[in-house]
Amino acid sequence: DIQMTQSPSSLSASVGDRVTITCRASQSISNYLNWYQQKPGKAPKLLIYAASSLQSGVPSRFSGSGSGTDFTLTISSLQPEDFATYYCQQSHSTPRDFGQGTRLEIK
């Protein structure tokens, strides 16, 4: 199985900040990488697929990059509604496991 490791596990930031979350795969997955956002008490929501493609309806302040084993999710200017937990997921092979999550909190 491919292991997905996110860093940091938690992060404090302020509205307007630029934030980057990292996801590393235990082996190369090309660009088979998705990002999700989950708010408390809600189902996850797809943000980015294929490492850098923005899902329809997702604000352009979210962006993804990377290939191979190292990936990043960047939020260019944090908004109050962005405080949530973020998960990466590999879609290269089964099981399509998730990273452990990064909790983004208000500073």
Place this chain on the structure above:
Amino acid sequence: EVRLVQSGAEVKKPGESLKISCKGSGYTFTSYWIGWVRQMPGKGLEWMGIIYPGDSDTKYSPSFQGQVTISDDKSISTAYLQWSSLKASDTAMYYCARVGGYGYHDSFDIWGQGTMVTVSS
């Protein structure tokens, strides 16, 4: 509107059986894989397995193989997750999600609202 609607919360005792459901609407149910994801209290997302309602082909994570059964009834556009003998450690929120995709890239693009399963004596 594309939707997945899950069955309601369950409270069960250890050793009991359970089957929860996920009904799709607004799209061709037999053309998309449906997956199940576990989230234990305060923890992250765990990929359990997927089923293709077109032919009921099923793939499980090794972590869940033999522990749960994923099935479907295409006549009513519904996928199921079931346990034959629940344990306290099965207490979690369970989400179903549709596997959408572009080209060779797939992702969970539509999610159900979740079903909370509580197992306690």
